[in-house]
Amino acid sequence: PVQPVLADLEEELEEAAASLGASRGQTFARVVFPTLWPALATGFALAFARAIGEYGSVVFISGNMPMKTEIVPLLIITKLEQYDYAGATAVALVMLLLSFTLLLAINLLQWAARRRMAV
Numbered sequence: 001p002v003q004p005v006l007a008d009l010e011e012e013l014e015e016a017a018a019s020l021g022a023s024r025g026q027t028f029a030r031v032v033f034p035t036l037w038p039a040l041a042t043g044f045a046l047a048f049a050r051a052i053g054e055y056g057s058v059v060f061i062s063g064n065m066p067m068k069t070e071i072v073p074l075l076i077i078t079k080l081e082q083y084d085y086a087g088a089t090a091v092a093l094v095m096l097l098l099s100f101t102l103l104l105a106i107n108l109l110q111w112a113a114r115r116r117m118a119v
Helices: 002-008 011-019 024-053 056-062 072-081 085-118
Strands: none
Touching (some): 011 024, 024 072
16 A cells, blocks of 8 residues: 555655755655555554454464464464353453554544644
């Protein structure tokens, strides 16, 4: 999602910032980054959602050593296989709340960025 935003970024905005005396860091922080932020957040959210659901290949690569390379989805499955439904529910609930909180934060930040850009 970032590449199209970079392609659409107008060089005139960066040139205008430079002509007004902004340093390269200030230009990035105040012109480029606010434009890129929604795309970066969306890319992060998509990658995070994919990573949560993808555990088969990770287990194969990491070896699934308990308390070292164990991942949360497999921990839930292990708890279910041990008939520890309360433990599996607790782990799943924590993961759900963490995911919801991160996605809510991303949406709020994108909303605030759109609102700032509109003014």
